[in-house]
Amino acid sequence: MHEMGIASSILDTVLAETAKRPGIRLLALGLRIGEISGVNPDSLEFCLHCLVKDTELEGLGLEIERTPRRHRCPKCNREFDVVEYEVACPECGEFQTQLVSGDEMEIAYLEVEDA
Amino acid sequence: MSRVSVKRKVLRENDRIAEELRARFRARNVLTLNLISSPGAGKTSLLEQTLRRFPAGRKTAVLTGDIETDNDAKRLEPFGFPVKQITTGGSCHLDAQMVERGLSSLGAEDVDVLFIENIGNLVCPASFDLGEACKIVVLSVAEGDDKPLKYPATFVRSALVVINKTDLLPYVSFDMSRARDNAKRVHPGVDIIEVSCTTGQGIDEWLRWIEKRLAAARKTAPAPKD
Numbered sequence: 001m002h003e004m005g006i007a008s009s010i011l012d013t014v015l016a017e018t019a020k021r022p023g024i025r026l027l028a029l030g031l032r033i034g035e036i037s038g039v040n041p042d043s044l045e046f047c048l049h050c051l052v053k054d055t056e057l058e059g060l061g062l063e064i065e066r067t068p069r070r071h072r073c074p075k076c077n078r079e080f081d082v083v084e085y086e087v088a089c090p091e092c093g094e095f096q097t098q099l100v101s102g103d104e105m106e107i108a109y110l111e112v113e114d115a
Numbered sequence: 116m117s118r119v120s121v122k123r124k125v126l127r128e129n130d131r132i133a134e135e136l137r138a139r140f141r142a143r144n145v146l147t148l149n150l151i152s153s154p155g156a157g158k159t160s161l162l163e164q165t166l167r168r169f170p171a172g173r174k175t176a177v178l179t180g181d182i183e184t185d186n187d188a189k190r191l192e193p194f195g196f197p198v199k200q201i202t203t204g205g206s207c208h209l210d211a212q213m214v215e216r217g218l219s220s221l222g223a224e225d226v227d228v229l230f231i232e233n234i235g236n237l238v239c240p241a242s243f244d245l246g247e248a249c250k251i252v253v254l255s256v257a258e259g260d261d262k263p264l265k266y267p268a269t270f271v272r273s274a275l276v277v278i279n280k281t282d283l284l285p286y287v288s289f290d291m292s293r294a295r296d297n298a299k300r301v302h303p304g305v306d307i308i309e310v311s312c313t314t315g316q317g318i319d320e321w322l323r324w325i326e327k328r329l330a331a332a333r334k335t336a337p338a339p340k341d
């Protein structure tokens with residue numbers, strides 16, 4: 001339910017970025033949303049569409065890359081995707097592994113066209 | 116058509132303010148704890164017990180968030196520590212800017228421990244850094260023992276799970292060992308403390324946990340208290 005605020009933050013950043021590049025038209029937006037970021041991608045997409053409706057950004061394309069939860073083992077350095085909360089290292093069995101990604105919420109790229 | 120790489124954090128404005136707050140807390144040797152739970156798990160009750168038994172000579176203050184009403188602040192004021200209610204007027208979580216504003220009206224930054232009581236919600240508060248030293252999740256035995264599996268984003272980010280209302284264990288189907296296993300499964304390094312804010316059981320252990328964190332934070336923080 002916090003997705004509306006997050007969508008609004010995304011648009012603020014996008015508008016600031018496009019303002020830096022006069023004469024371009026924004027076509028699409030690429031986001032990276034981690035599996036454990038606490039954000040629901042469907043809800044985020046819905047909120048973004050609501051916010052751009054009837055504005056110059058209406059019809060903006062959206063691509064959301066859902067990034068998996070990845071952990072690193074401090075003992076053997078193996079990096080692995082966590083599936084079903086299984087955080088033990090598949091290599092050596094170490095239980096205390098560390099989160100390296102999967103909690104991100106990032107604007108990855110903008111797709112633009114010279115107007 | 117071309118692709119422009121941006122690589123900007125979505126919540127960069129929140130994160131920028133949170134980092135400023137974190138630096139401010141560190142410079143003043145304030146241990147800031149962000150309390151998260153579903154509604155009714157007992158965050159305010161835990162704070163009542165905490166303030167009632169807060170170690171003599173230690174200073175503390177509370178920023179308490181709610182969507183509406185200042186009921187929580189009224190419950191916490193009688194203990195004589197500075198308390199400020201943050202009313203979000205609909206927002207389901209606190210963000211760093213609300214904390215920054217709350218701090219200026221609290222007017223009490225020279226404390227050992229600052230408690231931030233987040234909005235009762237196990238989802239949204241997880242995404243917003245408030246500049247805290249750590250997040251703490253409060254879970255009550257009146258809820259399901261699978262809560263850690265259902266809300267991993269909150270449990271992964273929390274340093275401690277406080278399991279409250281243990282006095283109700285005989286009357287509910289909550290399986291304590293399953294709850295502990297689920298919390299460890301989602302976050303192997305997490306600490307767990309069982310308390311009852313009704314009987315006071317476990318509160319001493321919680322206060323010792325805070326003291327330990329305080330000592331650890333001060334060992335790494337070079338700034339002396341003025």
